[in-house]
Amino acid sequence: MALLELQGVTGGYGPVQVLHGIDVAVEEGQVAVVLGANGAGKTTTLRAISGLIPVSGEIIFDGTPITGRRPENVAKAGIAHVPQGRGTFVELTAEENLRLGAVTRDGDVSADVNRWFEVFPRLGERRGQAAGSMSGGEQQMLAIARAMMARPRLLLLDEPSLGLAPLITRELFEQLGEINREEGLTILVVEQNANLALDIGNHGYVLETGHIVTSGSADSLRGDDAVRKAYLGF
Numbered sequence: 001m002a003l004l005e006l007q008g009v010t011g012g013y014g015p016v017q018v019l020h021g022i023d024v025a026v027e028e029g030q031v032a033v034v035l036g037a038n039g040a041g042k043t044t045t046l047r048a049i050s051g052l053i054p055v056s057g058e059i060i061f062d063g064t065p066i067t068g069r070r071p072e073n074v075a076k077a078g079i080a081h082v083p084q085g086r087g088t089f090v091e092l093t094a095e096e097n098l099r100l101g102a103v104t105r106d107g108d109v110s111a112d113v114n115r116w117f118e119v120f121p122r123l124g125e126r127r128g129q130a131a132g133s134m135s136g137g138e139q140q141m142l143a144i145a146r147a148m149m150a151r152p153r154l155l156l157l158d159e160p161s162l163g164l165a166p167l168i169t170r171e172l173f174e175q176l177g178e179i180n181r182e183e184g185l186t187i188l189v190v191e192q193n194a195n196l197a198l199d200i201g202n203h204g205y206v207l208e209t210g211h212i213v214t215s216g217s218a219d220s221l222r223g224d225d226a227v228r229k230a231y232l233g234f
Helices: 042-049 071-077 094-101 110-119 136-148 166-183 194-200 218-222 225-232
Strands: 002-013 016-027 031-035 055-061 079-082 154-158 186-190 203-208 211-217
Touching: 002 042, 002 186, 016 031, 016 042, 016 186, 016 203, 016 211, 031 042, 031 166, 031 194, 042 055, 042 079, 042 154, 042 186, 071 079, 079 136, 094 110, 094 136, 110 136, 136 154, 136 166, 166 186, 166 194, 194 218, 203 218, 211 218, 218 225
Parallel strands: 031 186, 031 203, 079 154, 154 186
Antiparallel strands: 002 016, 002 055, 203 211
C-alpha cells in the first residue's frame, strides 16, 4: 500500500511552473529514489510534499489528502524533511539540535537522544559541540538524527550526499539503509549519486524538466540503457 501518493501534481515559484503533473507513489516501508539533473524539479517535489510551495493536483499521505496544508501540519502528520544544505542550528550543540527535533512531542525525549547518538556514534562523541564546528558529514548525520527525533513515518531527504567526500557518502547511505530495514521507515530521497541511492532503493523515478520520464524498480532502472548512461556512469 502506498503511504504517499502524488497525483498530477504541478507547482513552482510565482509564475514559473517547475512540476508539470507528476505522479509518484511511495510504498510503506520502502525507499523511493528520485533521480534527475540540476533544475529537474527534485527539490521542488519535496517542497511540494512539505507544503512549502503552492501546488495543484493531489498529495495523499496515509490515505488522507494533505494538499495545501501548512508545513507545520504536514510535519505533525508524520513527515520529516531534511533539506538540501542540512539546516542545522549551527550555534546550538548536537544534543540541543536533537532535542529541537522533538519539539512536537510531549514528555522526556532523552532516551531517543541517546538512541540516535548510538546509531551515529560520531555524533555521540560531539554531543556538547556546536553544530557549526562539525564536519559536513557530521552535520548531515545530525540533520537526519534530528528529523528522526520526531518519530516520522516518512523521511524526505534532499541531496544528502551534497558536498560530502565519497567515503562519508557511502557510510551515510549504508546507515540510511539500516534505518530503513530496522525501523521500517519509509524514505523518499532525491539524489544525484544514483548508484548509492539505487543501492538502498526499492523503486525509482527519473525526473526531467518537471516531468517523470521513467520509473520502475531499482533493478529495472539499473538495466535501462538511458538511465545508465545519464546517471550511473557506465
